[in-house]
Amino acid sequence: MKTFQIKGTARLAVGKKSNKALRVQDLVPCVIYGGDKVVHFQAHENEFRKLIYTPKVYQTSIDVDGSVYNAFMQALQFHPVTDKLLHIDFLEIRENVPVKLQIPVRLDGYAKGIQQGGRLKANLRTLKAKGFSKDFPDEIVIDVTALNLSESIRVGDVHVPGIEILNAKSVPVATVVVTRAARAAMADTSAAAAGTKAKK
Structure with a gap:
């Protein structure tokens, strides 16, 4: 399966207020779960255009401040009126765990x-x-x-x-x-x- 590269930075704060501030800057709050720890990160919405607006499925390689996580996109959240991308959940890939x-x-x-x-x-x-x-x-x-x-x-x-x-x-x-x-x-x-x- 083809791999899609994403570059992001760790989120220093989480919650509705923080998420709203990120979206004003066209940044998308994201989370990677399923691994040894939950990773909260942010990336510009342009990073995701070719990943979400396609019928294809990709394995994603996510670089968060130099730490790389391999994951599959699991859930997307869009604004009900503007269709603006609001949030993405990723599931970290573990070789011995089926997904x-x-x-x-x-x-x-x-x-x-x-x-x-x-x-x-x-x-x-x-x-x-x-x-x-x-x-x-x-x-x-x-x-x-x-x-x-x-x-x-x-x-x-x-x-x-x-x-x-x-x-x-x-x-x-x-x-x-x-x-x-x-x-x-x-x-x-x-x-x-x-x-x-x-x-x-």
Whole structure:
């Protein structure tokens, strides 16, 4: 998995008043938990733009006054009106401790059902996975080539070595749905077939 670099400084004070003062300066209060100690730090909001405004998932390398922490972003808080980034929680990576992440899904291939007039629908953009950081892929690639009209690939059909998928197994990840045009074509075909039989 690719690594994203962040440079920050330790927070000398925590709490609502301190957080508000930081945000006025376009600084984002953050916390790293899950390790030997909880680390409070701050960084300019520009440090995070390429990390949060993307469907990709990154392992983050956070430099706080020279001390480096490897972590995954776990939670974001935005202002309800302005959408300004208010706070980020990071989970420190420990080699022997499994973590849970949302991994992006990429559908690959040209489904047979599309050739039959259907439309490929992505039902899930990410899958919730559990495993060790070294085993997480950048994305989960799912081959949809074999899907016919009205067929789905479900969570239970997806397998990633070393990773446990936590979504309900019956949930469809991708489906080839029947479009109105396809329904009309199928109806015309059925009507034509019925007419041919009637003439005989």
